[in-house]
Amino acid sequence: MDKIEVLKYYFGYGKLKKEQEEIIDQVLSDNDIIGLLPTGYGKSITFQIPALILDGITIVITPLIALMQDQVRNLNDKMIPAEFINSLLSKEEQENVYRKLKLGKIKILYVSAERLESKKFKEEIKNLEISMIVADEAHTLLWSEDFRIALGHIPKFIESLNKRPKMMALTATATKETVKKITELLNLNNPKIIIGDCDRKNIFYKIVKTKNKDKDLYLYINNHKNIHGIIYCLTIKNVMHVYEFLKEKGLNVGYYHGAMESSLKKDIQNKYTNHEIDIIVCTNAFGMGIDIKDIRYVIEYDIPSSIEDFSQQSGRCSRDGKYAESVILFNLNDIKTIEYFIDHIDNKEKSDKEIRRIKMDRYNKLDEMVKLCMGSGCIHKRVCSYFGVKHNGNCGMCSNCVKK
Missing domain, CATH: 3.40.50.300 (P-loop containing nucleotide triphosphate hydrolases)
Known part of the structure; x- marks a missing residue:
């Protein structure tokens, strides 16, 4: 054939x-x-x-x-x-x-x-x-x-x-x-x-500059009830905090992170896939290769450490090609968390020069992500430009181009 x-x-x-x-x-x-x-x-x-x-x-x-x-x-x-x-x-x-x-x-x-x-x-x-x-x-x-x-x-x-x-x-x-x-x-x-075209035209990118993440998170989810969503956190500590917070609000929520037992991961993944759970709160351990068509939103509770991570995670929604939203709850304090992780990169098999190079690379990626969150230009254009793909801007599908 x-x-x-x-x-x-x-x-x-x-x-x-x-x-x-x-x-x-x-x-x-x-x-x-x-x-x-x-x-x-x-x-x-x-x-x-x-x-x-x-x-x-x-x-x-x-x-x-x-x-x-x-x-x-x-x-x-x-x-x-x-x-x-x-x-x-x-x-x-x-x-x-x-x-x-x-x-x-x-x-x-x-x-x-x-x-x-x-x-x-x-x-x-x-x-x-x-x-x-x-x-x-x-x-x-x-x-x-x-x-x-x-x-x-x-x-x-x-x-x-x-x-x-x-x-x-x-x-x-x-x-x-x-x-x-x-x-x-x-x-x-x-x-x-x-x-391929890295521009996910059906995803609305939204940056929310927030002083109270939990309040803005609940406000968003309360307006998007009974639909499939993912909330990404940088740390297991934040995963459990957000999970407990939403659970107390009576929402149908589960959690997922890399330190969980394999059997529990599989159980949570199956429940989410089968719509027994509406919302999954997770680290980046969840999502890769999982083909769930009807995820309608992805929320970044913490700023992603790079535009690559943001693009990967936002791409978990709208596999059916329908409208979806990718939301970043941006607070400057998030940067300190990522900087801490970068500063503590260590590997005895690497030279000091190589470690410095790795750290500088991570800092540069973080800097690009912060510029995306703080900038006023088209978010779709900035993501595409980062990957070397041309975009005309004025997408009509981001919070910088549309008042929403």
Whole structure:
């Protein structure tokens, strides 16, 4: 089957979006690819279709266990042979996946980057045909030193294979500098860079300069009852504060953060997905790869640490393409919290010079975010400009362009 036949047969669509088709065509032409497509645009289909066309197995490297589980479940529902290997599987369950791989019963395999260093994993797949390796949510490569070390396993793993597979990196948010770093970390070969329109025209951006966050938060939510929303906080402490505050107000709310037990995370995620919970209060541990169509607002209780984070998080709403709002409750005191985190960045394996460079980079990103919150120009234009995309301004969809 060709790409359109695969699209119709497995996914039920008759036409690809322009950038989706470009990425698929490039990877089928043996080019390394970096795809920059906005949240909700349909990034996954750009590697799932080639995976079904190409001989052999596509390995998808993803940073979160919940993300790989959701992706595999969705693919299996479409009768696409996909599996994952992670730490939650028993030894017997992992052996079953390896048996399926050897029998050619798996086309797409999801793993973490750390799995590539496993002697068992390398031994089991060394004689299999690997057609493509995909780094999904590639911006996470730069989140922390642990992520960067883990992703350093990918080039080593590729070198151990009999034949270099096709390579793809996908993300919703990346500046030119981020693209350069991803290229270096993954050792991509002159990658083709395909950029989608980062402007989420259906999302109204709203900056609320506030002296009382709880008051303004409740005022907003009270005017948006019984609809799906997300409230992002920088710290677990703030997550629990906001959760308790809204719970006391009688709202149907849940919370989610990275320190929770996996079973509890899954339970909360399922309840939110199934509309048993209206509002989720969370850190940035929630949302990546979760495909909930009808989220109508995202509120930043604390200022995001960068425009990349803001773009990622605001993009969680309106996956159905309908009107939604992204709100930042901006207070200058938030800046001190992020500055504290930056000042306490430390890594014994890094030189003082490298630590200073990392801190300066984080401060520059924070500075751009503060300028966005304090500026008077079109917010859509500023976000697009940050990612190197032209925008004419006067969007009619932000609090600086419209009195609302």
